Amino acid sequence: MPVSQIAIELTQAGGTYADQITGQLRTAIESGELQPGDRLPSARGLSAELGVARGTVTAALEGLIAEGLLETRQGVGTFVSVDALPAVRPRRRARPRLSIAARRLPRPEIDAPRPGAIDLRPCRPSTREFPRNQWRRCLADAAQRQPDPDYGSARGPLALRRAIAAYLRRARGYTVEPDNIVITSGSAHAMHLFAAAHAIAGTTAVVEDPGYALARHTFAMAGAELLACPVDTDGLCVGDLPMQPEGPAVVIVTPSHQFPTGARLSLGRRRYLVEWARRHGAVIIEDDYDGEYRYDVAPLPPLAALADDCVIYCGTFSKTMFPGLRIGFAAGPAEYIAAMARYQALTAYAPGDVVHRALAEFIDAGHFERHVHRMRKHYAKKRRSVTDVLSALGVDAELTGLDSGLNGLLRLNDGRSAEQLCENAALHGVVANSLERYRFQSKPTDDAIVIGYAEPTTTELAQGLNVLLSTSGV
């Protein structure tokens, strides 16, 4: 390797010669004038060139070697060290063009909070009645334990899986082992774990239309072709499922309370769907996102209780506890749950155990079911107030999907545009979504508004519905 040329100038007023040599060499290295791996002239050569004692040059070089800016290679010479090079001037340089771009991902379509507004959008529970004292005690108990030095199970703490299994048996008639449960951050996350953990690419996934956008995104991101299936007042139109042998691999369905129309999948359709899935070797993803809330109707068995061999049951505590808890779960056949847990381990290790243990205690102590029971009555009252307000308003409309869940569907028969009503209402501090927002491929009709009635007070509901349904005249 050739010796690098360096220009060192010594002055009388610049300090000791050794210091000047050291300083100028350092500057040359830091400025990039000298590059990593560059070979320096020998001490003898430098000494001759600069006209100083060889010991002076050696002292200067040894200082830089000690600093790690230079290194000697035995019998070869002195080099600029890789570890020294080159100095960085963070702010002076133009922003580098990076070679990585964001993936083209769909918009998440999560309703952004609208503080101060009367909010009639679906999926927002009322949190005023949440029993904070009981919850605080459960959290404090969980914090009392010495934390584990290990990372915990990718399926989530056993205590919580046990509590959920017992709850599903009591409340939903669905018997499942704790080992067949994986704790997630909610039902959308449960679907994501299923889609990401399985060979979904190139398969067909049936989605409800109108339906839940994140379910579509999740399976589309995993490479599935989406097939829209219509819904009516009995839920998913299962008679429209394709009958050819090489059919869809997955059906994603909200049987308790179709999102967002509120329809309940009839028992006959439940049986048909399960039979259809078995004949076609398909997996049913049952998104029971608010199955705890039903009012004057008898409970229907979840699909998972009818067929625990081909259904992944996805539940969430977002509506029964509160959304910020971020705890949900998937339950189903062992091999699917194992694959989902493995994917969770690969991406996030484990779901955590602080709030998880607190939630287990909250369920085991009966607080959870008492709270759900109270809230069922509470929401039933709000639901009545919606129908009362609508009667009083005398709007020519039909309100459906009220058997269960936290929202209904208002179909306008007076020719007004739902989209337009929602837009006008937003200008007056009332937020609501038209059904159009949830459509995928189905024909737009633009005559229905989703009415989430759980979170607003009854006064706000009356006010909100008044604004929403009269703004066309404002």
Next chain:
Amino acid sequence: MPVSQIAIELTQAGGTYADQITGQLRTAIESGELQPGDRLPSARGLSAELGVARGTVTAALEGLIAEGLLETRQGVGTFVSVDALPAVRPRRRARPRLSIAARRLPRPEIDAPRPGAIDLRPCRPSTREFPRNQWRRCLADAAQRQPDPDYGSARGPLALRRAIAAYLRRARGYTVEPDNIVITSGSAHAMHLFAAAHAIAGTTAVVEDPGYALARHTFAMAGAELLACPVDTDGLCVGDLPMQPEGPAVVIVTPSHQFPTGARLSLGRRRYLVEWARRHGAVIIEDDYDGEYRYDVAPLPPLAALADDCVIYCGTFSKTMFPGLRIGFAAGPAEYIAAMARYQALTAYAPGDVVHRALAEFIDAGHFERHVHRMRKHYAKKRRSVTDVLSALGVDAELTGLDSGLNGLLRLNDGRSAEQLCENAALHGVVANSLERYRFQSKPTDDAIVIGYAEPTTTELAQGLNVLLSTSGV
């Protein structure tokens, strides 16, 4: 559609004729003898065939129509309803062959807990000293708040992002805005969010070798080609990074304490790495998984502090708080953080807010830094006890990587196999990993054991090292 043949037999003792007709039709439907969409004979035809009054047949059919098992199509006839069909016999049928298989995913390689064993594996903090009372109060305060009815930010609660930004500035000299932070479930999850949110497929990702298996898995799962880069006692050998213009898009590095060798990336290499990344438009993923613990050495600036334009800084509270907390974060340029938050919104909505708010308070109140400070002294003591035990044992070995972090690397000079020693120790209740376990493509040497010294007590450390290093003779 042809009329289906049905065999109905009426008896004198079988109840009313109408009930018998209803019962036998229902059985035919539920057994699958009648299929959805099958057309029934007309009431007149049935009445003639069975020899009963037409009103009796009509009453029977109307009962089944009310039940939803049959449906009439105006002017066509009576059909078996799709909503009724067919009854499911869950247990009698062979397990269906499902069309979806698990993806071929790597093994997560997370160390499974070994209760009762003396555990010398890395990444396990001591949790005995964790200030549970202070933590409990922070949790109780967080539980005191009325929960939000909304889902929160996909970046995580602002209070926590603010607390982390302030901490990074104080403790690491890294200035970053709360908006440039996304809360994750740990540093592995931060890497996953980056890899999943960006167009990684087909790019090259440089990984340390030996190194962190999950980092390799994360980028391989996202479709990157992995390029192994060796490490030495100064950390990643940055001089080995490829110099051609179309180089790697990502470099994943553990500068504070190379995992698992414990080497600290020198300042010169830090500068070189940043400069290299800028020249090549590459992104550096800085995994600062235990950067809080350093002992007799001065802190070096994180790469993110040297170059906030091309570094994603990934941190975790798993070692400073406890692993089950599952809170970490990524900080970096706005466009990357935005893409990661979007991916998080699409898959899990938001990271949650109960423990997150508690952690924000724990940091803001100073508990966190006091705890880290105490633990730094505590771990320094344990580290000394490791060197003391090794001296006393008189093993011909070299212990490196002790400047910082929670583990060191023991290189044996006596020709014994590290793998063999670990295997033998496991039989005697002592768990440790040889360096081989962390290798990717580098040449096996089989002479080093990773010694995690944070979790065991000093007595257990002495006992564990004795068993580990003497078992070849057992």
